[in-house]
Structures are given as C-alpha cells and as structure tokens.
Ligand SMILES: Cc1cc2nc3c(=O)[nH]c(=O)nc-3n(C[C@H](O)[C@H](O)[C@H](O)COP(=O)(O)OP(=O)(O)OC[C@H]3O[C@@H](n4cnc5c(N)ncnc54)[C@H](O)[C@@H]3O)c2cc1C
Ligand SMILES: Cc1cc2nc3c(=O)[nH]c(=O)nc-3n(C[C@H](O)[C@H](O)[C@H](O)COP(=O)(O)OP(=O)(O)OC[C@H]3O[C@@H](n4cnc5c(N)ncnc54)[C@H](O)[C@@H]3O)c2cc1C
Ligand code: SF4
C-alpha cells in the first residue's frame with residue numbers, strides 16, 4: 001500500500017444535531033459517518049507502520065488502527081466487504097467497537113499522538129471505529145462474522161461464572177465463550193450492560209446498541225442470569241462449587257456522598273440514582289414509564305467527570321437551567337473533551353473552584369440552595385499531578401431545587417465483603433494474571449481499578465479470559481476438570 | 482421471567498401471589514425482601530417473600546394495592562402470567578436471637594412482613610405476641626399467625642364511607658397507638674418490632690420510648706436497585722448515612738431520624754398521584770369502550 005498520498009489537513013466532520021434541537025430529546029447527538037465520509041476520513045490516515053504507529057500504542061487494547069482504516073480505502077468499491085474486513089481487524093482486540101468508538105476518551109488514547117496532528121487535525125479514529133461497528137450491525141455483517149466463528153469453537157467442557165454484565169464481564173464472557181467454555185453471567189439488575197445501560201445516556205450511547213452486543217453474546221451461547229445478586233442470591237464460595245473459575249466484573253457501583261449537612265434533603269440525587277432513573281428506567285418518558293424523577297428549575301451538578309457531564313446534560317433535557325460546580329479548575333476536568341463541548345453548546349454553565357459545604361433546605365425537607373466555599377489552587381501538585389486546592393474562607397450560595405452528586409464511586413460492598421478476598425482501599429487486589437487472593441477467582445474493570453474507563457474494563461476482561469483459559473487448561477491437563 | 486402459580490384477593494386491596502422464583506426461594510431468610518419489576522415500562526418496587534418452599538421453588542408475595550404499580554399488578558396479572566423480574570433476596574436477614582418476650586406489630590399489610598420474622602423468633606424459643614391493626618376488611622394471615630406465635634392480637638377499625646382514605650387512616654393510627662400503650666402497660670416486653678407506614682412507626686416509637694423498651698423497625702424508604710448502587714434508600718441512623726437496602730432494612734428505632742425519613746418517603750407523592758390518575762383514566766376509557 002505504498003501509495004503516495006496527498007495530505008488532507010482537515011478532519012472530515014461528523015454531522016451533529018443542533019444544540020437547540022437536541023436539548024429537547026434523548027436522541028443521539030452525533031450522527032456518525034456515512035460510508036463515503038468514512039472513506040474520505042480514512043484516506044487521510046498516513047498508514048504508519050504497525051510497530052511504529054503511535055495510535056496503536058495509545059489504544060489500551062492495541063487495535064491495529066491503520067490496519068482497519070486501510071480496509072475502508074482498499075475495498076471502497078464494495079462497502080460491505082470493506083466493513084467486514086475492517087471489523088475482523090478490530091474484533092481481534094475489541095468486541096464492543098460501537099461502544100468504544102462513542103465513549104473512549106480518544107484524545108488521551110489512540111488519537112493523542114496521531115502523527116497527522118503534527119501537520120493538521122488528528123485522524124478521527126473513534127468515529128471511524130464507530131462507523132465500522134454501526135454499519136456492520138445495520139447490515140448484519142457482525143452476525144455473519146460471528147456465525148463463521150461459531151463452528152470453529154471447540155467445547156472445553158468446563159464452566160466459568162462471571163459476576164456483573166458491564167464491559168469487563170461481557171468481554172470476558174465473549175472471549176471465554178469463543179474459547180469453548182460454558183459461560184454464565186450473574187447480573188444484579190434486570191438488564192445486562194452495567195454502566196453502558198444504567199449510566200451513559202441514550203443521547204450518547206443508544207441502548208439498542210448495547211442490547212445488540214448482548215444479543216451477540218447470547219448467540220455465542222453465553223447465559224445471562226439477571227436479578228441474581230452475588231453475595232445474596234449466591235455466594236462466590238457457592239459459585240466455586242459449581243464452576244471451574246469465576247471472574248468478578250462487578251464495577252464500582254457504590255456512590256460516594258458528600259459529608260455535609262443536609263445531604264439527605266429531597267432533591268439531592270447521587271448521579272447513579274438520577275441516571276438510573278433516567279436511563280435504565282426511562283423516567284424521561286414518565287408517566288408512560290412508571291418511574292418518576294424530579295428535576296427542578298435550577299440544577300447543580302457537583303463534579304466534572306463523565307458522570308457529571310451525563311447527569312448535567314440529562315437534566316438539561318428536562319428544560320432546566322444547569323450549573324456544573326467543580327472544586328478544581330478547568331484544566332482538571334476529567335470528562336471527555338467532546339462531552340464538555342457538547343455540554344457548553346447545550347447551555348450548561350460551569351462554576352470552578354467551589355466546594356459544597358452545606359445543603360440548605362426549605363424547612364419542609366426539600367433542597368433550596370447549596371452553599372459552597374470558594375477554593376483556590378496552589379502551585380504545589382498532589383500525587384496525581386493535580387494542583388492542590390485550599391479553601392479561601394469565602395462562601396457563595398447557589399439556589400437550586402435539585403443537586404446531583406457526581407464525585408466518584410466505590411466498588412460494590414456485597415462483593416468486597418467476601419471472606420478471603422483481599423481488598424485494599426475498597427478495590428479488589430489481583431496479581432499480574434488478574435487472579436485475586438482466592439484461587440480460581442479473577443477480577444477486572446472498575447472492581448480492581450476504582451472508576452476507570454470502558455476500554456480498560458474490556459482490556460481486563462480480555463486479559464482475564466486469557467488467564468482463565470491458561471488456568472483451566474492446566475486444570476484439564478492435571479485431570480481434575 | 483417468573484410464573485404466577487396462584488393469585489387471589491385475600492382481603493380488600495390485598496392480593497396474594499404465589500410465584501415461581503427458585504433463586505429467591507432457595508436463599509431467602511426472614512427479614513429479606515425482593516425487588517419486583519412486573520411490567521416492561523414498570524417501576525422496580527420492593528416486596529417481601531412471606532412464605533416460601535425451597536424445594537418447590539416458589540415464594541408468596543402479599544401486596545397492598547397502593548398506587549399505579551400495585552394497582553396494575555392487581556388488575557392486569559393473571560395466574561399463568563409471568564412477572565418480568567424478581568431480584569433477590571435483598572437486605573439483611575432479621576437478627577435471629579433469643580430476645581425473650583417480643584411484641585411484633587404490623588400496621589395494614591405490614592403484618593405480612595412481620596409474619597416470617599415472628600414465626601422464626603417463636604420457633605427459636607422467644608415468646609412472641611403479634612399485633613395487627615388495620616381496617617376491618619383488610620385482615621390477613623390471621624389463622625397463620627395464630628398458629629405461628631404465642632399470641633396473635635387483631636385490632637380492627639371500621640372504614641367510614643363518609644371520610645376519605647387518609648382521614649380514615651388517622652383512625653387506624655389512633656387505635657394503633659392506644660393499643661400499644663395498653664399492651665405495654667399491662668405486660669413488660671424485651672423487644673418491640675414494627676412494620677408499617679413510617680408515620681405510624683414513628684407514632685408507635687414515641688410510645689415505646691416512654692416505656693424504655695428496645696425497639697427495631699423495618700424501614701420502607703423509596704428504593705430503585707436494592708443493591709447499594711443508587712442511594713435512594715438512604716436514611717440517617719445514629720447520625721450516619723445508611724443505605725436501607727444493604728445496611729438494613731431493620732434498624733434501631735431509637736437511632737432513626739424519623740422526620741427525614743417521612744419527608745423522603747413523600748417526595749414523589751404528586752407524581753405518583755398523577756400516574757395513578759392517568760391509569761384510572763385508561764381504565765375508564767377501556768370500560769366505556771367495552772360498553773359500546
Ligand atoms: C455516567 C457515567 C459515564 C461514563 N462515561 C464514560 C465514558 O464516556 N467513557 C469511558 O471510557 N468510561 C466512562 N465511564 C466509566 C465506565 O463506564 C466504567 O469504567 C466501566 O463501565 C467499568 O466497567 P465494569 O465492567 O468494570 O463495571 P460496570 O460497568 O460498573 O458493570 C458492573 C456490573 O456488575 C453488576 N454488579 C455489581 N455488583 C454485583 C453483584 N454483587 N452481583 C451481580 N452483579 C453485580 C452491576 O449491576 C453492573 O451491571 C462512565 C461511567 C459513568 C458512571
Ligand atoms: C423493604 C420493603 C419491603 C416491602 N414489602 C412490601 C410487601 O410485602 N407488601 C406490600 O404491599 N408492600 C411492601 N412494600 C411497600 C411497596 O414497595 C410499595 O407499596 C410500592 O412500592 C408502592 O408502589 P405503587 O406504584 O403501587 O405506589 P406509588 O403510588 O408509586 O407509591 C405510593 C407510596 O409507596 C412508596 N413507594 C413507591 N415506590 C417505591 C419504591 N420504589 N420503593 C419503596 N417504596 C416505594 C412511597 O412511600 C410512595 O409514596 C415494601 C417496601 C419496602 C421498602
Ligand atoms: S478502543 Fe478506544 S482507544 Fe482503542 S482505538 Fe478504539 S476508540 Fe481508540
């Protein structure tokens with residue numbers, strides 16, 4: 001493919017719904033590429049050699065990015081073939097590209113060091129990945145690939161239990177099923193998907209996409225038991241009696257609260273509760289859907305990660321005025337750049353260097369205002385490289401009927417309390433093979449990392465599947481399968 | 482999907498469902514609950530397994546028709562239908578200890594939640610008295626409780642058709658408080674336990690406190706997931722924020738911040754009423770459609 005190509009500096013844009021239209025609905029904001037646009041963007045890629053390509057190094061699961069992009073150009077006259085070839089490249093490292101293409105922080109990963117950045121815009125890798133996955137799904141190409149794979153699977157006769165159906169658990173399940181294991185997922189909620197289903201809103205990741213990913217797993221023979229809470233319905237000990245290995249992908253679902261007076265006033269939601277009501281239970285369709293949610297005229301969202309952006313943008317769609325209040329400065333905002341831009345376009349305001357100290361009630365148990373202390377940043381940096389902040393002794397009060405707390409989460413307590421399971425600072429401790437302190441029990445994703453990302457959770461799921469395969473192969477060879 | 486094996490109205494606005502749910506039946510202990518999602522666009526609501534058979538894999542739920550979800554369950558579900566989701570068992574089992582002489586109180590359908598706990602306490606060698614205070618046509622599990630515990634007391638209040646339901650309920654609260662006072666005056670108990678509307682729990686607690694008797698209450702805050710993930714169910718207990726679904730649902734009545742809990746439980750009342758009204762409209766339309 002040593003074709004001499006012209007450098008095209010500018011990114012081919014992806015169409016988006018205008019802000020004033022999208023704040024009235026939960027329909028997806030970014031419309032993605034068409035095949036023609038995708039090819040145009042793909043043509044910009046310089047096709048850096050595999051061992052050198054900085055994009056591959058930046059992707060936590062090391063997708064052969066120039067490899068999949070080149071297929072789109074190579075087979076431009078046969079879109080179906082182009083997509084099928086591109087998808088097979090992606091699938092060797094990533095089984096949920098429709099999701100990661102939408103939610104990965106590409107600017108810090110694959111796109112961060114793209115060489116095109118030196119002369120113009122970086123390649124829009126995320127949107128290309130998303131295009132391949134979406135086109136494949138719409139045309140049934142992904143199923144075609146899957147069905148080609150299924151007859152090649154050699155049954156191993158061993159059983160693996162997976163705890164949690166988030167990206168970590170789903171990935172581990174898929175990989176293990178492809179290796180021929182009999183896989184069962186235990187999921188606490190009524191739907192599989194983890195944060196992809198209950199946390200990330202429809203306008204960023206349509207639920208039909210997650211459902212189709214889960215459908216594919218079922219076609220691979222993965223069994224999903226919803227309504228099963230490990231630690232209550234069944235314990236890890238009991239799972240070990242029935243299964244040859246266990247993978248914990250239970251995420252970091254326990255919300256952190258702010259230790260300030262008035263935290264239990266009505267109108268104060270954790271981001272998890274708010275987003276679960278809105279996304280999983282579809283409260284934005286109340287009363288057609290039964291679950292209620294209350295979004296006041298003014299909403300303050302506390303925090304500035306992806307969760308905070310999702311909560312703020314969801315609240316905005318109820319017609320409210322929304323303020324994001326963050327105790328640090330703009331340089332420490334951890335959300336994806338695209339989400340912050342979308343939030344601003346949608347009219348969400350940002351208040352920096354404010355730390356909540358009190359939730360003020362109306363005397364009837366409802367929130368009326370939030371009192372913040374103004375903060376200032378020092379030059380000194382903390383262990384994570386962020387500038388340290390201190391209080392100034394000055395206060396500011398923001399009136400609001402609703403406050404949404406999005407300051408982070410801890411791993412699920414029911415799992416962490418398993419006897420014999422080593423845990424440090426709430427996170428499950430694993431060795432280099434992702435095995436926990438209990439032999440045969442592996443873990444990955446937010447359960448071991450605290451709040452991280454979808455792609456890191458998937459990377460763990462994939463790595464754990466490999467480790468479990470090795471562990472079970474040994475077990476088979478020793479004859480105690 | 483969980484098949485309804487039996488469904489019957491056992492008293493006014495009280496429906497009995499025997500449901501196939503082996504994963505719950507196998508593990509449930511007195512004091513635990515489940516989260517039920519009955520319909521595709523439905524809410525997740527907490528309910529309590531009242532009886533179960535571990536081998537046959539069924540549980541019994543007894544549900545008071547309260548708002549839209551429970552009304553839909555009563556109207557729309559038939560034997561043989563499937564309930565979409567039953568998650569559980571959830572929450573901590575009730576403490577199974579020898580407390581001595583126990584007064585276990587259930588107001589309205591709260592008595593069905595008292596039943597498995599009181600029965601187990603009695604079997605453990607406690608001397609259990611159960612008290613059920615409710616409206617006359619809403620008495621449930623009378624025979625079962627008479628068999629299960631040392632003494633079962635039923636106190637009923639007539640429904641005055643000239644008064645609305647909330648006003649009628651005030652009469653139940655009054656009767657409840659009087660009866661508890663009378664019982665505590667007559668005999669001394671080592672423990673009082675209660676399930677029922679939060680306001681009534683608080684009213685009973687005020688009386689129990691005067692006698693200095695230890696009291697536990699099973700709390701009913703609004704829940705969404707029931708697994709500790711959302712914090713909807715948070716209550717202040719002993720000055721600390723607890724999640725009723727994983728730290729409870731049973732707490733020391735002396736430590737509970739009652740007023741906060743009452744305020745939190747009523748947060749969605751206006752929306753719940755709207756949902757119910759729209760549902761009633763649908764039913765009326767359906768009825769009118771049927772006549773034509
Ligand atoms: C609102 C929000 C927005 C986000 N946005 C982004 C983004 O844009 N990009 C990005 O990369 N990352 C984002 N993240 C982070 C990302 O979603 C997580 O890092 C990722 O989902 C972790 O995957 P996981 O599989 O480890 O856990 P989860 O996705 O949390 O899944 C865990 C699953 O386990 C289940 N479970 C828990 N306990 C039990 C139990 N005891 N028994 C059975 N099942 C159990 C849970 O119900 C859940 O389904 C966001 C997170 C949130 C909350
Ligand atoms: C641990 C626990 C066990 C319970 N066990 C039983 C039982 O065995 N039998 C029984 O009849 N009832 C039980 N309940 C109460 C039952 O959950 C509510 O009656 C039901 O949710 C009402 O729903 P609705 O849509 O019919 O009424 P709505 O009109 O929606 O609500 C009426 C009132 O019910 C309460 N409520 C509503 N939604 C919820 C929710 N998601 N979680 C908790 N409370 C809610 C609120 O106080 C509300 O004001 C239990 C509640 C809890 C917390
Ligand atoms: S998985 Fe994420 S980081 Fe890797 S190429 Fe895709 S979008 Fe980029």
Ligand code: SF4
Nearest residue numbers: 045046048055114115
């Ligand atoms: S670094 Fe950029 S230009 Fe080079 S292969 Fe990757 S995407 Fe293409």
Ligand code: FES
Nearest residue numbers: 707709711712726
């Ligand atoms: S119901 Fe969500 S944390 Fe208890």
